[in-house]
Amino acid sequence: MSQPQPKAKSLNSLLHRELTLELVRVTERAAVAASKLTGRGDKIAADQAAVDAMRRELNALDIDGTVVIGEGERDEAPMLFIGEEVGTKSGPKVDIALDPLEGTTLCAGCMPNSLATIAMAEGGSLLHAPDVYMEKIAIGGGYPDGLIDLDAPAEDNVRALAKAKGVDPSQITVCVLDRLRHADLIKSIHDAGARVTLIPDGDIAGVIHTADPATGIDMYIGTGGAPEGVLAAAALRCIGGQMETRLVFHTDEQRERATRMGHADHDRKYTANELASGDVLFAATGVTDGSMLDGIKWGQNTVTTHTVVMRSSTGTVRYIKATHSYLDKFR
Numbered sequence: 146m147s148q149p150q151p152k153a154k155s156l157n158s159l160l161h162r163e164l165t166l167e168l169v170r171v172t173e174r175a176a177v178a179a180s181k182l183t184g185r186g187d188k189i190a191a192d193q194a195a196v197d198a199m200r201r202e203l204n205a206l207d208i209d210g211t212v213v214i215g216e217g218e219r220d221e222a223p224m225l226f227i228g229e230e231v232g233t234k235s236g237p238k239v240d241i242a243l244d245p246l247e248g249t250t251l252c253a254g255c256m257p258n259s260l261a262t263i264a265m266a267e268g269g270s271l272l273h274a275p276d277v278y279m280e281k282i283a284i285g286g287g288y289p290d291g292l293i294d295l296d297a298p299a300e301d302n303v304r305a306l307a308k309a310k311g312v313d314p315s316q317i318t319v320c321v322l323d324r325l326r327h328a329d330l331i332k333s334i335h336d337a338g339a340r341v342t343l344i345p346d347g348d349i350a351g352v353i354h355t356a357d358p359a360t361g362i363d364m365y366i367g368t369g370g371a372p373e374g375v376l377a378a379a380a381l382r383c384i385g386g387q388m389e390t391r392l393v394f395h396t397d398e399q400r401e402r403a404t405r406m407g408h409a410d411h412d413r414k415y416t417a418n419e420l421a422s423g424d425v426l427f428a429a430t431g432v433t434d435g436s437m438l439d440g441i442k443w444g445q446n447t448v449t450t451h452t453v454v455m456r457s458s459t460g461t462v463r464y465i466k467a468t469h470s471y472l473d474k475f476r
Contacts, residue, residue: 170202176432183441211239240270251346274375292307293364299337314338324367327367352380356386386421
C-alpha cells in the first residue's frame with residue numbers, strides 16, 4: 146500500500162525566520178553581483194548581473210513561485226519576466242515582485258540608493274501589474290485613513306498632511322523623481338510652501354523614506370514604474386503608511402494588455418492594501434550607499450552586505466549587516 150504523500154507546508158508556516166533569511170540571501174546575491182559593475186557606466190550589464198544572480202537563488206528555494214512583477218513582459222525580458230515560474234515547486238504557491246537592481250542609473254554612476262529588492266506573498270496577493278507607468282502618492286504611518294488623495298492637487302495634499310502633523314506647510318518635504326514630466330507637480334508643491342527633494346532614480350526607496358522620520362521625507366508624489374509601485378506598497382504594508390496609485394497607459398496596446406491581465410477599469414485607484422494584500426515579506430540589500438542602507442563593501446577576503454527585511458503580519462523590521470567569506474560564489 147502506498148504511503149500518503151505529505152502535504153506541502155502552508156505559506157504561514159514558511160513565512161518565518163528561515164524563509165526570511167532565504168529572501169535576504171536572494172537580495173544579497175543580486176546586490177553583490179551588481180556591485181561589481183558599480184560606477185562603470187553600464188546600467189544594462191549591471192542589471193543583467195543582478196537578474197542572473199537573483200534568478201539562480203530563487204530557483205533554489207522550496208517554493209512554487211510566480212513572478213507577477215518582474216523585469217518586463219516575456220517577449221522583452223529573457224529572465225525574471227512577468228509570469229515566469231521560479232523555485233523547486235516543492236513548497237507553497239507564492240507571488241513574487243522583484244527589482245533585481247532598483248536604480249540601474251544610480252549603480253552605473255555610483256550614486257546613492259541603488260538597491261536589490263524583492264517581495265513575496267501568498268499566491269494571488271500581489272497585483273499582477275503590466276509593465277507600464279503608475280501615478281503614486283504616499284505618506285508614512287500614523288495618520289487618519291484617506292488623508293491623501295491621488296486626484297487632489299499637490300498643494301491640497303501638502304496642506305492636509307501639514308495640518309495632520311500640526312506644522313506649517315513649509316515644514317513638509319516632498320520627494321519627487323527628477324523628470325521633465327513633473328515640472329507642474331513641483332511648481333504646485335512649491336506653491337504650497339513645501340520643500341522638494343529631487344531624486345534621479347529609485348522611487349521604491351523614495352516611498353519607503355516617507356515612513357522613516359530620520360530621512361526627513363514626509364511625502365512621495367509622482368509618476369514612475371508600476372513594478373516599483375507594487376514593491377513600494379509591499380514595504381509600506383510592513384512598516385505602515387498610506388499609498389494611492391493608478392496605472393498610466395499611453396497606447397491602446399497597453400490598455401488591451403492590462404485588460405487581459407484583469408485590469409478592465411483603467412481609471413481605478415489602488416491602495417497599498419490592494420497592491421499587496423495578505424502576509425507580505427519584503428527585503429532589500431544596498432548596492433550603493435544610501436540613506437536607508439549601506440552599499441556593498443569589498444575587503445581583501447570578504448564582502449559585507451547591508452539588508453533590511455520586513456514582514457507585514459508582525460510588523461517586524463530587521464536590519465542585517467553580514468560579512469561573507471570571499472569564496473567562488475561571490476566571484
